[in-house]
Amino acid sequence: MTKDIDYISKQKFMEELYRYKKGSVTRRHFLNVTGLGTASAVLGAAVPLLRAGPAFAGDIGDRVVLATWPNYHDPANFDAFTELTGAAVQVNVFGSNEEMLAKLQAGATGWDVFVPTNYTITTYVGEDLIEPLDTALLPNYDPTAYNPRFAEAGSVDGKLYAVPKDWGTTGYVVNTDHTGGVVMDSWKQFWDMARAEFSGRGMVHDYQLTTIGNALKYFGYSFNSVDTTELADAEKLLIDVKPHLFAISSDYQPSMRSGDAWMSMAWTGDGKQLNTDMPEIVYVLGKEGGEIWSDYYAVPKGAPHREAAYALINFLLDPAVNAKEVLFHGYPTADAHTNALLPESLLNDPILYPAEELLSPLEFGAAVTLTDPNRAELMARFKSA
Numbered sequence: 001m002t003k004d005i006d007y008i009s010k011q012k013f014m015e016e017l018y019r020y021k022k023g024s025v026t027r028r029h030f031l032n033v034t035g036l037g038t039a040s041a042v043l044g045a046a047v048p049l050l051r052a053g054p055a056f057a058g059d060i061g062d063r064v065v066l067a068t069w070p071n072y073h074d075p076a077n078f079d080a081f082t083e084l085t086g087a088a089v090q091v092n093v094f095g096s097n098e099e100m101l102a103k104l105q106a107g108a109t110g111w112d113v114f115v116p117t118n119y120t121i122t123t124y125v126g127e128d129l130i131e132p133l134d135t136a137l138l139p140n141y142d143p144t145a146y147n148p149r150f151a152e153a154g155s156v157d158g159k160l161y162a163v164p165k166d167w168g169t170t171g172y173v174v175n176t177d178h179t180g181g182v183v184m185d186s187w188k189q190f191w192d193m194a195r196a197e198f199s200g201r202g203m204v205h206d207y208q209l210t211t212i213g214n215a216l217k218y219f220g221y222s223f224n225s226v227d228t229t230e231l232a233d234a235e236k237l238l239i240d241v242k243p244h245l246f247a248i249s250s251d252y253q254p255s256m257r258s259g260d261a262w263m264s265m266a267w268t269g270d271g272k273q274l275n276t277d278m279p280e281i282v283y284v285l286g287k288e289g290g291e292i293w294s295d296y297y298a299v300p301k302g303a304p305h306r307e308a309a310y311a312l313i314n315f316l317l318d319p320a321v322n323a324k325e326v327l328f329h330g331y332p333t334a335d336a337h338t339n340a341l342l343p344e345s346l347l348n349d350p351i352l353y354p355a356e357e358l359l360s361p362l363e364f365g366a367a368v369t370l371t372d373p374n375r376a377e378l379m380a381r382f383k384s385a
Helices: 008-022 027-034 040-045 075-085 096-104 120-127 189-193 210-217 228-244 253-258 268-277 307-315 319-329 373-382
Strands: 062-067 088-093 163-175 200-204 245-246 263-267 281-285 290-297
Touching: 027 253, 062 307, 075 088, 075 307, 075 319, 096 210, 120 290, 163 210, 163 268, 163 307, 163 319, 189 200, 189 210, 189 228, 189 263, 200 210, 200 228, 210 228, 210 263, 210 290, 210 373, 228 245, 253 268, 263 268, 263 319, 268 281, 268 319, 290 307, 307 319
Parallel strands: 062 088, 200 245, 200 263
Antiparallel strands: 163 263, 163 281, 163 290
């Protein structure tokens, strides 16, 4: 940039972002043109929240370990973070909040940052597994920018323990090349077809909250039910479906893309990614209801690279960086500053922002489901059946 150009416009930023996403320009070009790699005043003028701060000061070490979900980040952003700070991002992927809780309870995970879901945070606080966040180390965090519906779970008893990453829904994806003209719109269809026309081609999550929760919806029960009679009905359905499944996995994109699976429980971003690349795969929210959720960034107690943890969270909260994240993973953000950088076509996408009649029956996960022994034992019996 010359000294006569002291900012980059939103339109120019988005043009360069799309060029980089499509592979038309190199990472170095993108970082130089936008100023993202150096957090310079050039991009800072366009996005006032992007600024150097305590989290980027000094040497933060050579690594930061992030525990997160599959298909959930743009690797190019991690490359940019490493170029900016010298710290490499090591990613550990997990498939359920139960798995994440168990690893933290066992200790010595080596994690510096993790991505919990809204309903789990009170449990982490209660078990002293998570530290209150020092917002002085997160200058890019602006609490006024977030939709409270997707941010309030990060605070417990007046203390901030987690900052919002994004939010979404839990539905299912189905390859319409194999539906014979049937337009699917319910969890009843999902479970019935898994045992019939789609036998051997369906997938469910390796995650009790969603797998049990969506089996409960077959009967019209609450997604969060811990009622023993209702759980018994859900278990009967799951045991009946089990021989007909292709797999139980929270990483279902490869099987859907290869055609080995024709239908799978899915989260918003996976639904968007699959539909973008293969329009015959559609994302369905069951009309009976299901889950709406929000995910957060948090720091576990005893994080071995604490300074790097704060630096990474601060970096990912920057609106320019977060906009690139959203374009990559397809999950909506509750951050108004990021939304201001996104194209209208994305903000109006029905996968990311479903109609109100589909959203209104959805439930946020309840804290009791994370530790309820009946649900845990049901899932274990289902997987071993």
